[in-house]
Amino acid sequence: MTTSIMAREAASSPSVIRAQLASNRETCEALGERFRQQPPRAIMMIGRGTSDHAGVFAKYLFEVGCGVPVIAAAPSVAGVFEATLNLEGCVAVVISQSGRSPDILHQVKLAKAGGAYCVALVNDTTSPLTEMADAVLPLHAGKEKAVAATKSYLATLSALCQLYACWKPDAALKEALDGLPDCMQKAQEAGPRLRAEDLSGIAHCVVLGRGFGYAIAREIALKLKEVLGIHAEAFSSAEFLHGPVTLVEKKLCVINVSLDDETASFHTSQLADIAQRGARVTDISLSTGTHKRLQPLVIMQRFYLDIEQVAQEMGLDPDTPPGLKKVTETV
Template sequence: MTASTPLFVQEALETPERIANQLEENDHTTDKLGSHLRLVSPKFIYIVGRGSSDHAGSFAKYLFEIETGIPVVGATPSVTSAYGSSIKLDGALVLMISQSGRSQDVIDQARMAKLSGAYVVGLVNDENSPLAEECDVLLPLKAGGQKVIGATKTVLTTLSALLQLVAKWTHNKELSSALYKLPDLMEQACQSEPIITNAMLNSIEHCAVLGRGFGYAIAKEITMKLMGNCCIHAEPFSSAEFAHGAVGMIDKKLGLLSVDLRDEAFAKHQQQIQEFIDAGLTVHKLKQPIFNCPERLAPLTLLQRFYLDIANVAIERGIDPDRPPGMQKMIKTF
C-alpha cells in the first residue's frame, strides 16, 4: 500500500484486523445476548437500516430465517418518520443497523420499537451515537473511523457481527469455529485475483446483478457500489425472479453479472444462469475468491474482494473512488 492508494481501498484492507478485534471484544456480549434470546424466544425479527445497512439486513433475513427458523421482516422507516404510525412489535427482536447512528428516521424507529414492547439490539459503529443510546443492547461494529463516502469495512463488520450473534444464539459450534478463521479468510481474499474488472463492464450500458439467497443479498450492495462509485446503472435481482419479466430488458443492452456463491443455493442459481447463457446471453460471473470456504463466510470474502476491485474500476473510468460524484459521507434521512 502506497501513499497514492485510495482511502476507499485502505479502509477496505483494514477489515480482517477489525473483524478479529470485533469477534474478540463482542464475545461476552454475544454469549449473554444469545442466552437471553433462547430464553425469550422472539416471535419475529424486525430489521431497520438504510442503504448499505439495509443490504446487511437482507443478509440477516436469510441468515436468521435459515439458522433459527424465526420469520424476519424488513422495516419501512417512513411508516413512522413520514406517516407517524407505530408498528405492533411486542415480543419482537428488533435489530437496528447503522454506521453513524445519527439518521433521525432510524432513531425514531428505535424509540417506536421500545414503546411497542420490542427488545432492541443495535449494530452500530459509533458507540456514542444517539441510536446507540436508544438500544437495549449494543453490538458495536468496531470498524474504526470511516473517512470516505463508500462504506466497506462497516458493512463487512456488520455481517460478521450478525454471524457471531446467530452462532451464539443457536449454539452452532460449526459456525462458531469457522468464525475464528474469518480474519485469515478475509486476508486471503485481499490477496486473491480480481473478480470484476473494468473490461467486463466496458460494453455495458445497463446492468443486472443476479444472485440467489445470500448471493442476492450481497448483489444489492454490489449494485449500490456500481451506481454510486462507478456511475454504472445497475439493478439487483434474484436469479429465481429475473426470468419472470426483467429478462425482457435484455434487448435493451442489459448486461448480466452473476454472484456465484458455493452454498446450498448454488446449484439452483447456476441452473438459471445456464439457461440465460444457452439463450445466447453473455453473463459475467463474480466468483467467490476462496474456493474452499465455509458457506456462511463466503459472502463476506466475495464482498471483501469486490470492494478492492471496484475502486480500480472507478479509477479506470476516471472517477475518484474517495469522492464519487454527487455523494455525501453521511446521508441524513428524516
C-alpha cells in the same frame, strides 16, 4: 495510481473483524442465551442503504437458521405516517454506521414504544443510537472516511454471523469465524474478479444471486451505482426469470454472484438459461475455503478492492462519489 481511502479501508477489514469478534464474544453469548430462553416472535430490521442490504443478509441467516420471521422496516411508516407497531415479543435489530441518522433514530423510538427489544449494530458508540438501544454490538470498524461503506458493511455481516452462531448455537460457524480474517486476507491477495474491461461501455447491468448471494448482490448493485455511476439492479436469479429476463435479448450485462451452498444447483441452472438467451455474464465469485455462511463476506472483500480499482482506471474518485455524503438525513 494513488491508493484511495476506500481501498485502504476495505483492506483493513480482516484486522477489524478479528478485533471485533474477540471484543463482542461475551455480548453475543449473552444475547444468544437471552433469545434461546425468550425466542422472539419476529425480528424487524431497521436500516437504510448499505445497512438495509445487511438486513437482507440477516433475513436469510435468522429465518433459515433459527426459524424466526424477519421483516424489513418501512421507514415511512414511522417517519411520515407516525405509526407505532405492536412489536411486543419482537426484536428490532438496528444497523447504522453513524448512529445519528434522524430517520433511523425515530424508527428506534417508535419500535421501543411498540414493545420491541432493540439491538444496535453501530460503529460510532458515542452516538445517540447507542444510548437508545437495549443492547449494543459495536462494529469496531474505526472511523470510515470514504463515502462508500466497505469495512463497516463487512463488520456488520460478521457481527450478524457471530450473533447467530451464539444464538443457534453453531459450533462449526463459531470455529469458521475465527478463521474468517485469514480467508479475507487471502481474497485480497487473489487476482481481481471484476475488471474495467468487463464494464467498458456499460451503462446498465443487473446483479444476480440466490439467497445469501442475492443479499450481497444488492450491495454490489449499490456500489456499481455509487462508485462507477452505472445503473445496476439486483435480482434473485429466480425472480429475474419472472419478467425482467426479456432484457437479456439486448445483450444485457449480468454480474453473477454464485455461492457454494444450498442454492448452487438452482442458481447455476437459472444462470445457464439466462446466458443461453444472450446475456453477457461476468462471474465475480471465487473459491473461499470457508464456511458456506461466510462465503459472501470473502466475495465482498474481493469485490470492494476490484470496484475501487475499476473506478481509478475509469478516472473516477472512489472516495467522493458526486452528490453523496457520509450521513444522509431523510425523514
